[in-house]
Amino acid sequence: KTEACHFTRKKDNPPLDLGEAPFTGPTPLKPVPVLRHLGFYLDQKLTFRQHVRFYGARAASTAQSLLMLGNSIRGMPPIQRRRLYQSCVVPLMTYGCQ
Known part of the structure; x- marks a missing residue:
C-alpha cells in the first residue's frame, strides 16, 4: 500500500x-x-x-495446458474439455469485464 499513481487524461503526462x-x-x-x-x-x-495483457497471457497459458488433456489416443471427450475450458479459461479472460 505504498504506491501512488496519478490518473489523468492528458497526453503529455509529466512524472508525479x-x-x-x-x-x-x-x-x-x-x-x-x-x-x-x-x-x-x-x-x-x-x-x-496492462490488465488485458496480464490476464490474456494467463488465459493463454491455461488453455495451452489444457491441450495436454485432449490428445487423440487417450484424451478427454470434447464435451468434458469444453466444460473444463469454460470453467478455467473463460473466467480468466473475462475478469473485470463488467
Missing part, C-alpha cells in the same frame, strides 16, 4: 513529483506507472492495457 515523499510507516510512498488494486492493473490513463 511528490516533493518530500510522505511516509507510510517504514517505507516511503513512491509513484508507479501501473498500480495493482484488487486484482486490477490500472495505468495512468485508465486504458486497462
